[in-house]
Amino acid sequence: MAPTKYADRTIPKISLHDFETRIDEVTKELIHAAETDGFFSLINHGISLSEIETMFDTSASFFSLPDSVKSTVPFSHLNAGWEKNAQIRPSTGQPDQKESYQMQFGSNMNGMWLPESTLPGFKSTSLEFMRKAQEVSEKLMICFARGLGFEDDYFIKAHDISRPESQTVLRLLHYFEVDKSIPVPEGYYRAGAHVDWDFITLLFQRAGQSGLEICPGREASTSFGLGDVWTKVEPRPREIVCNIGDLLMSWSDDRFKSTFHRVKTPSDPEVDYFGPRYSMAFFNQPCTDAEIQGPRKKYPMVTGKEFTQAAMNRNFAALKAKKAELEGVKAEASVAVS
Numbered sequence: 001m002a003p004t005k006y007a008d009r010t011i012p013k014i015s016l017h018d019f020e021t022r023i024d025e026v027t028k029e030l031i032h033a034a035e036t037d038g039f040f041s042l043i044n045h046g047i048s049l050s051e052i053e054t055m056f057d058t059s060a061s062f063f064s065l066p067d068s069v070k071s072t073v074p075f076s077h078l079n080a081g082w083e084k085n086a087q088i089r090p091s092t093g094q095p096d097q098k099e100s101y102q103m104q105f106g107s108n109m110n111g112m113w114l115p116e117s118t119l120p121g122f123k124s125t126s127l128e129f130m131r132k133a134q135e136v137s138e139k140l141m142i143c144f145a146r147g148l149g150f151e152d153d154y155f156i157k158a159h160d161i162s163r164p165e166s167q168t169v170l171r172l173l174h175y176f177e178v179d180k181s182i183p184v185p186e187g188y189y190r191a192g193a194h195v196d197w198d199f200i201t202l203l204f205q206r207a208g209q210s211g212l213e214i215c216p217g218r219e220a221s222t223s224f225g226l227g228d229v230w231t232k233v234e235p236r237p238r239e240i241v242c243n244i245g246d247l248l249m250s251w252s253d254d255r256f257k258s259t260f261h262r263v264k265t266p267s268d269p270e271v272d273y274f275g276p277r278y279s280m281a282f283f284n285q286p287c288t289d290a291e292i293q294g295p296r297k298k299y300p301m302v303t304g305k306e307f308t309q310a311a312m313n314r315n316f317a318a319l320k321a322k323k324a325e326l327e328g329v330k331a332e333a334s335v336a337v338s
């Protein structure tokens with residue numbers, strides 16, 4: 001396989017200090033980042049390093065439970081719960097080498113929390129952290145609304161976490177330690193290349209636990225076009241890495257870019273990190289009944305529920321095509337040797 005091509009790109013660093021008085025400046029910076037690479041990092045965002053570290057410790061305590069306990073809250077089609085080695089990406093056709101647990105604020109979470117006695121304090125610590133992440137997201141939502149000519153609270157209302165229709169998610173991720181002595185099979189990634197289908201994602205990473213890579217170049221939220229020049233995004237513990245998702249790309253009539261990204265499986269002992277990797281992704285999802293259409297009406301109006309369903313269907317169709325392609329390659333190889 002040809003080696004991956006890398007390019008250095010500068011990911012804009014945007015500060016949210018004195019947000020109310022600097023809102024015009026922040027809006028300009030955010031819109032520029034959204035129109036170019038679709039990735040940026042936030043500093044002075046109001047979540048302290050110790051709050052982030054507490055949530056990482058809480059996440060580690062969840063993942064250290066036996067699988068038999070975690071499997072009592074299995075991943076559901078409502079996008080909540082625990083999965084292990086079960087998320088297959090259309091780009092690879094292989095399961096991500098990870099486990100994850102998704103939490104929401106609304107009714108999709110019914111029956112998806114572990115009992116308080118199993119992990120005391122887990123639910124309240126998680127919800128508190130999710131509310132903090134929501135506060136940061138709402139600042140970004142005001143700026144994006146201004147950039148697109150909507151009322152300031154337009155996106156905030158569509159992502160109201162106090163309603164049972166809320167679909168916003170905090171995903172805790174744990175990528176397993178990798179054995180340096182065993183070569184990585186082709187096509188395996190900690191997380192295969194993908195775009196997110198939310199409004200915007202806030203990603204929290206831990207110092208030294210590298211692996212995230214991005215690949216800009218997508219023109220339409222409905223396409224699977226994937227470039228081949230990647231850029232590594234090194235984790236900086238106080239920063240939140242943000243990426244535009246397909247929902248905001250579509251809602252901006254494809255003006256803002258939802259960018260492919262992945263987490264590489266370590267393969268080079270000289271440069272890669274082989275230890276366990278923990279990250280947390282806060283996905284801003286629209287309420288099921290939110291009405292979604294860009295100011296220029298490039299795409300027909302859909303509800304939050306329909307948008308999510310269409311994104312899942314598109315993913316599923318692409319995955320089927322990838323599997324057929326992989327089967328075809330296998331069949332050709334067996335013809336060649338027989």
Ligand SMILES: O=C(O)CCC(=O)C(=O)O
Pocket residue numbers: 171173191196203205212261262263279280281
């Ligand atoms: O773990 C990471 O750094 C990225 C996770 C991610 O992209 C996702 O879960 O959608």
Ligand SMILES: [Fe+2]
Pocket residue numbers: 194195196201261
């Ligand atoms: Fe992602």
